[in-house]
Amino acid sequence: MKKLFLMKDKISIVGAGLVGSLLAVILKQKGFNVQVFEKRKDPRKSEVAEGRSINLALSRRGILPLKMAGVYDTIEPYLIPMKGRMMHDEAGELTFQPYGKEGQFINSVSRAQLNELLIENAEKAGVEVHFDHKCTDVDFESSVLHFQNGKSVQSDLIVGTDGAFSAIRKKLQFTDRFNFSQHYIEHGYKELCIEPVDGKFQMEENYLHIWPRGNFMLIALPNNDGTFTCTLFFPFEGSPSFAELNTKDEVNAFFDKYFKDAKDLIPDLADEFFTNPTSSLVTTKCEPWHKNNTILLGDAAHAIVPFYGQGMNSGFEDVRLFVEMAEEKNWMWDQILPVYSSTRKKDADAISELALHNFIEMRDHVGDPDFLRRKKLEAQIQEQYPKEWIPLYSMVTFSDLPYSEALRLGKIQKKVMDEFLNQNEEINFSEVIARFNTLKKVD
Template identity: 45%
Template structure:
């Protein structure tokens, strides 16, 4: 078992400090404890298992293959999956209230809506269960020294504490304190980009003790320049997230304006959320900003490495933020095997391997930021998704939809993007050739067998409906 494995390796006694007890930090503590290191986990906040809910973070998250693989590694997959809600498809809500599902993958493939706080608690409990792990809550990193590895923490009572480690793993999120030391060094590439949209969370309560909408979907209201999505929770509520440019949020200042706005763009949700809840939730917190962070390298010498949002915060539109962070842990773990836990070899290799993948998923998430709110509405988009799915069904190893590669496999992100560009070229060329072929073939038939002209008068509308009727299997 993992406990025995950890015990057998304890002889090493190398100390790994994991800074940050969020999702990636807590999971990483398990990975390092599993290898027998002495793990010290430092978290600036109180233990969330004993404190109240933290404001201003997303309430639920989409867990998919990469994240599940990492959880499996530390024996948590089944438990977490059992606490999640399956979402097999996007459910697109038109302005007129019509709902149309677009499956995520093949039949039986789904992503999971999981509760962030609960997942975090489970991971902390798992980390704590290792005898070689020590949890240090209420330890806010103030500064650290890249030469000596000495870290200084401040406690909420103002006292300071210092600690050293053989390896410091910065899992302290998009605004990482560990990363500040990287920024002071030469030849560290860094970018932080805020998108013009903010987000706001609204709760859709159960109706008669049941989900107000179909639960096994990720609901989307695409409205071009903005959009709303909703993910189901175990308590039969939905968490709706409204994404909109900040200046649009700022235009709405009264309860009446909130209702007016929803009447105009999301009329189907008003009876479901309820006027009062809507007006209360809208003004509870201001809209939150979203940032995309990229950097390179991820390590300093053999003493420090960044993982998760600290290394690559992404915008939330591909549902891969947590999954990418969890996959970081597996990738690092694989390289630890490969280089026999020699940090001076493992850290540079981790940077070399992981940077292009994280940059690829950051770019994809930014791309999906446009796709989800605008393209998802277009008939061409839906048509292409269908074509991709049919081709995937016919040639499962040659044509794999991008979403499938990203969400249901561990294909390296940057390779998924490469493959996608290739597929798009091939498929678009194929569609063009088919169109040309159809016109030529049709012309030939028309000349050889002149049709009954009265039957030819079909509108473009009718034509489209006929095409759409040719549904995927």
């Protein structure tokens, strides 16, 4: 039976971050009565942004839902395309590695700017966004949210998009048979800024710059004000580590040794190093993502480390898949929530695994001759067999194949490459494809 009077369904979204704001736009367009509750003040009115000053890589999985919401046109002008990785070795020599085929790129965007644009779009669509509303409790039986300011709100559907340390998820942890795990990696991160000179970028802007150094790395993404946001991913303990850098001299000596060309572009590097916070990186997993009429999406359901640039993209993809499934099931929340929660989980687990693995690739392998040879070979195979062989990075970044399938195929590709590279003979690409196709059916 077709559900009538969608507008009567009251939907409350907790968290006006990236995922919550986008979901609000789409559900409002579908005709629902949508309210968003955000613990922060309105970022458009605060003088100091409360969110982190990070920029993010936006790619296909994130772009599709933005287009579905009809808001991509308002965001596109703020994007800076990045065609590939620009690797900096210790001598300052540069090597370029494209992300995909000619014409394929990812996009650098300021998280704060994107968030403000999405909130703006939500309000334009007619969504009520309530700032200064910190959710403190939820009653899953009556679908009632409670806020720090004493307010309580009853809804037909509650969506927790309140990020990696979700209050809704914390409450789920007290329910029966709810599983939760969190894991901090041994590395933290610190942001630094390369300012423009005469209003111009100090490095080529259409690349993600990367200084891979074995157990640690520095990366830099361009911003549309001419700056680069640099992020140092570095162990908290050990040698070298954050624990060893306690004075300006130690910081300067460390950067002189490992990142000389970057250091030369940041005159007040040591001051910035001690002013900016050192933050940690966590992976969280939980299941089920729902209880009665409440569901988690985005980081609240699955926070991942940032090394595949897929945290936000996967959260936006959650929105698209959730809405598509809801529409297909005629907005019957009791039928949608359990199915969505169980079908999407394997993909969240897959991107979580891929993100952790990509850290090793970025910091350790991207400058390695064997790795570069594999990449080159893969590109050649793809050129000859574009439909049969799509490199793992492209499956994750430039397609909307389920993450779990990309992970499965990527593992088979690695196995096939290992076999052929060990043969010491000239590699016959048609044999590579034949072997890949055989294993694809079996594994």
